[in-house]
Amino acid sequence: MDIDVIISYLPLYKEALLLTAGIGWQGIALAFLLGLLCAVITHLRVPVLRGFVAVYVELFRNTPLLVQLFFLYFALPKIGIHISPTVCGTMGLGLLGGAYMAEALRSGLEAIPAIQSESAQSLGMTGMQTFRHIILPEALSSSVPGIVANVVFLLKETSVFSTISLMDLMFTAKDLIGMYAKTIECLTLLVVFYLIMLLPVSVLGSLVERRVRHAEFGD
Amino acid sequence: MQSLGIDVLFKGTNFIRLLGGLWVAVRISLISVALSILLGLVVGVLMTSRSKILRALFRIYLEIVRIMPQMVLLFVVYFGTTRVFGWNLAAETSAVIVFTFWGVAEMGDLVRGALISIPKIQYESAEALGLVPTQTYRYVILPQTVRRLIPLSINLVTRMIKTTSLVMMIGIVEVLKVAQQIIEANRRVSPNAAFGVFAVVFLLYFLICWPIGRLAAYLEKRWA
Structure with a gap:
């Protein structure tokens, strides 16, 4: 491994x-x-x-992001819809993630025992108030583990962006390997940079999960 | 308005080729899932071991797999091993190695979860009824563990199939690559083919993963 090579590649990876x-x-x-x-x-x-919503969630949960991006980036222009790679990446990730987040949040909403809304009602809260102050906060806190898992999953999925010519980490690594054949240095940097991006998110995620656990209601 | 390229699929053997590409993706994931289940059972039992070192090692393994994108692992195995060890792995072998490496960790964690989710009272009641440990495992613990595991491992199959779309990046000719080839070959006669062909690929993935996902959800509900 050549340290000088690594140092010279650092700005590109950054x-x-x-x-x-x-x-x-x-x-x-x-x-x-x-x-x-x-x-x-x-x-x-x-x-x-x-x-x-049901059709959307099933469609996007059961297809790979790569195929979704190809559709957005290569297929839509043929019917006159042109989207830049950056917007395409954001949209693709948003659409894929939306389907996964919907599932996580829905199960959070379903997990709330009926007694919560009944109690709110007997305290004289309106439907909207119950939803805003009781149901939504409880649902959010009980879906935190699912949301955290989805965030890590989505950040990992960004690794396919290079296919729609976004110059992300994979693109940079592949490009540099192709040009200078410093394979080991490039792959090491690739792994390290993904760790830099994902490790803090993963650690922070489990901290948040522990922090909101006090918000478990009922039972 | 010009045709959107669905017709391109029915020229010559195009559609058969596309399905062939899909089969490559499914084959890679089936082999990896089979290996993952076998090795995952062992790893899962080891994860519940009393040895702290063993548990810590598997914990680190699981975290690495959880954090690293599969695409990075594919690159490391496919390009890295050639450089470091001088191995000349076929792309498909690299893909199976990566998916198995990933699957064993996930499967191991599922097995671990299923094992510790069996309440202690099950073991105690079995003992009170006079069952010896092997009988306890065979008639009480394993049937319950397997019931919890089957829906979860079926879900792993769909996740693997979806992830196999990445293998085109290391040069395996799977469904997306075949789709690209078909589009390129018909560029002159059907310039809009990208729309039809990619839409069909989208649907093909859906038609494979959706029923498998439904089956898992059904079994989960039924055996819960």
């Missing part, structure tokens, strides 16, 4: 990490909002919309 993390977080934020919307629609049994 750029790539920032790009991956940037798109990653935007995609995850989008996924969370989309997932929450879908979970609430399913939970409140909104007619018609509920059907759309």
